[in-house]
Amino acid sequence: xxxxxxxxxxxxxxxxxxxxxxxxxxxxxxxxxxxxxxxxxxxxxxxxxxxxxxxxxxxxxxxxxxxxxxxxxxxxxxxxxxxxxxxxxxxxxxxxxxxxxxxxxxxxxxxxxxxxxxxxxxxxxxxxxxxxxxxxxxxxxxxxxxxxxxxxxxxxxxxxxxxxxxxxxxxxxxxxxxxxxxxxxxxxxxxxxxxxxxxxxxxxxxxxxxxxxxxxxxxxxxxxxxxxxxxxxxxxxxxxxxxxxxxxxxxxxxxxxxxxxxxxxxxxxxxxxxxxxxxxxxxxxx
Numbered sequence: 527x528x529x530x531x532x533x534x535x536x537x538x539x540x541x542x543x544x545x546x547x548x549x550x551x552x553x554x555x556x557x558x559x560x561x562x563x564x565x566x567x568x569x570x571x572x573x574x575x576x577x578x579x580x581x582x583x584x585x586x587x588x589x590x591x592x593x594x595x596x597x598x599x600x601x602x603x604x605x606x607x608x609x610x611x612x613x614x615x616x617x618x619x620x621x622x623x624x625x626x627x628x629x630x631x632x633x634x635x636x637x638x639x640x641x642x643x644x645x646x647x648x649x650x651x652x653x654x655x656x657x658x659x660x661x662x663x664x665x666x667x668x669x670x671x672x673x674x675x676x677x678x679x680x681x682x683x684x685x686x687x688x689x690x691x692x693x694x695x696x697x698x699x700x701x702x703x704x705x706x707x708x709x710x711x712x713x714x715x716x717x718x719x720x721x722x723x724x725x726x727x728x729x730x731x732x733x734x735x736x737x738x739x740x741x742x743x744x745x746x747x748x749x750x751x752x753x754x755x756x757x758x759x760x761x762x763x764x765x766x767x768x769x770x771x772x773x774x775x776x777x778x779x780x781x782x783x784x785x786x787x788x789x790x791x792x793x794x795x796x797x798x799x800x801x802x803x804x805x806x807x808x809x810x811x812x
Contacts, residue, residue, distance in 0.1 A: 552611045556604040563600040567593035590659045595652060598677060641679070643696035648678035651695055657703050662773050664702040665693055672773075705772035708746065711779040713768070715786055718761045718796035727751045729793050730766055733785045737768075737778070744774045749782070761798035 570589050657663050657673060663683070664670045669691045671683035681698070683691040717726050734749020747769040755765040770778045790797060 548615055549612060552608060556608050559604055560600060563596060567596060592652060594659070594675065595648075595677060640694070640696055644679045644694045646696075647698065648676070648680075648695035651681075651698070652676065652678075656701060657706075660705075661703055662705040664704060665691075666697075666699055666701075669693055670704075704775075707772065709770050709772055709775035711745075711768040711770050711775040711782060713766045713779050713782050713786070714755060714763050715766065715783075716758065716761045716763045716798060717790070718798040721761075721795050723754060723762070723764070725793070726764060726790075726795055729789050729795065730764065730786065733782065733789050734766070734768060737782060737785060741778075741781075744771055744778050745769075746771060760800055761796075 571593060573589075651657070659673050659676060661673050662671070663673060665681075665683070669683055669685070671685035671689075671691060673681060674684050674690070675682040679695060681693045681695060683693065685691060715726075715730065730749060730751050734745070738745045738748040745768055749766050749768045752765040752767060754762050756763040766782070768775075768778055768782065787797070
C-alpha cells in the first residue's frame with residue numbers, strides 16, 4: 527500500500543493523474559457520441575421498417591444507406607476529436623495545428639481533386655436518393671449488380687457472378703436503376719410463319735395469367751402481348767411484357783420462357799429453326 531500511495535502521489539505531483547482523468551472523460555464522451563449516433567440510426571431503421579422481411583422497401587434501403595454513412599462519418603469525427611484533445615492535454619497548442627490543417631486541406635484539395643469530387647458526388651447521391659443499398663443498378667453500361675455498400679467516396683456493387691465492383695462516386699455519370707418501385711420482364715418469342723398469330727397471342731396470355739395467379743408477389747400483373755415485333759427470315763417475333771416486383775424480372779422471364787415452351791409444344795405451335803432455300807441454276811436443257 528505505501529508503494530501504491532507513493533506512486534499515486536508521484537502521478538499527482540506531475541499532473542499526470544489529472545490529465546488521465548480528463549482523457550478518460552474525453553474518451554467516455556466520444557463513446558457516448560457514438561452510442562447516440564447508433565441509437566439514432568436504429569430509431570430511423572425501426573421507423574421505416576414495414577415488418578415485411580421478404581421485401582425491402584425504398585425507405586428501408588435509404589435508411590440503411592444513410593445509417594452506414596452517418597456511422598462512418600461519426601467515427602471519423604470522434605477519432606479526430608479525441609486525437610486533438612489528447613495533444614492539447616500533453617501541452618501541444620492545437621490552434622496553429624488546426625490552422626495548418628486548414629491550409630493543408632486547401633493544398634490537398636488541389637492535389638486530390640478526384641477524392642474531393644468523389645465525396646461531393648457521394649453526398650448528392652445520398653441526398654437525392656438516386657439509389658440505395660439493395661438496389662440493382664447499371665452504372666455507365668460498365669457495371670451491373672446489387673448495391674451492397676455506399677460511402678461518400680465509393681459505391682460497392684456485387685454482380686451476378688459474385689464479383690465485387692468498387693466504383694468511385696465521382697466517376698458515375700449515368701445510373702440506370704433496375705429495381706425502382708417495379709420492373710418489367712421482356713420476353714420475345716419467335717414462332718413459324720405457319721402459325722396463326724391470334725392463336726399464339728391467346729396461348730401467351732393464358733401462360734401469363736396462370737403465372738400471375740400462382741406467383742402474384744413476383745408477377746404483379748398478367749402478361750401483356752405487345753404484338754409482332756420482327757418479321758425474321760424463319761418466323762415472326764412476338765414481344766411480351768410482364769410487370770414484376772423490383773429485382774425479380776429476370777427470374778420471371780426465365781420461368782415464362784419455360785412455360786411458353788411447354789405450352790407451345792402442347793398447342794402444336796412451331797418454334798422455328800434457321801432455314802434457307804437454295805435455288806440451283808445450271809445444267810443442260812433437253
